[in-house]
Amino acid sequence: MKALYDITPFTLLDFPDTPAAIFWFAGCNLRCVYCYNPDIVFGTAHIDEEEALAFLRRRQGLLEGVVLSGGECTTYPHLLAFCRCIKLLGYKIKLDTNSMRPDVIKVLIDNKLIDYVALDYKAPEAKTGEICGGGSEKRFWESFKILRQSSINFEVRTTFHPELLDEEEIITMAKSLKRRGYERKYYVQIFQGGVKTIGNLSSSNHRIDYEKLAPYSTVRS
Numbered sequence: 001m002k003a004l005y006d007i008t009p010f011t012l013l014d015f016p017d018t019p020a021a022i023f024w025f026a027g028c029n030l031r032c033v034y035c036y037n038p039d040i041v042f043g044t045a046h047i048d049e050e051e052a053l054a055f056l057r058r059r060q061g062l063l064e065g066v067v068l069s070g071g072e073c074t075t076y077p078h079l080l081a082f083c084r085c086i087k088l089l090g091y092k093i094k095l096d097t098n099s100m101r102p103d104v105i106k107v108l109i110d111n112k113l114i115d116y117v118a119l120d121y122k123a124p125e126a127k128t129g130e131i132c133g134g135g136s137e138k139r140f141w142e143s144f145k146i147l148r149q150s151s152i153n154f155e156v157r158t159t160f161h162p163e164l165l166d167e168e169e170i171i172t173m174a175k176s177l178k179r180r181g182y183e184r185k186y187y188v189q190i191f192q193g194g195v196k197t198i199g200n201l202s203s204s205n206h207r208i209d210y211e212k213l214a215p216y217s218t219v220r221s
């Protein structure tokens with residue numbers, strides 16, 4: 001079955017301590033206005049599983065991991081079986097997810113198919129619809145709880161555009177994470193303009209008070 005929009009053959013940046021490839025799954029269950037990947041979100045898959053697995057066979061011994069990204073890989077109906085095939089080839093798997101499918105995250109963990117997760121914390125409930133065109137904070141917390149109760153290494157991250165969220169909201173989100181026992185790094189990625197996005201966002205003139213965010217998060221610009 002066709003699964004992927006594209007493959008990035010090599011990255012040292014996207015999977016901690018692991019030379020990896022990135023598999024970009026076509027389609028997504030959200031429509032974030034700041035999304036940098038509209039071609040993937042609205043595009044169709046044209047690389048099938050067998051082609052992707054053949055690529056991994058050729059890279060055995062060179063790569064150690066695969067990042068499942070997109071789009072949103074948890075919407076792919078054959079993800080479990082596909083991950084099993086990747087694991088059989090000896091690769092570690094990192095899941096990049098918008099956190100809206102806690103059920104899929106749980107099944108992947110229960111079957112020992114993932115090794116690391118980057119979990120998006122999109123926005124407070126009141127802003128989720130406006131920023132993401134759907135979804136819910138509740139589902140983020142369900143995914144978070146599943147990860148907290150597992151032994152999987154994971155990180156939480158938020159994309160920050162100061163006209164969509166303000167510093168106080170980010171701080172509230174960071175405090176909510178802390179209250180629930182999250183002590184790892186909280187990555188806040190600052191929106192970069194100059195690229196095509198789903199909401200045709202431009203970069204903001206609003207000045208970001210990095211000092212204010214620093215005690216609560218690790219800011220990536």
Ligand code: SF4
Pocket residue numbers: 028029030031032034035036037041070071072098
């Ligand atoms: S940024 Fe939003 S719309 Fe884009 S791929 Fe991620 S979850 Fe989907």
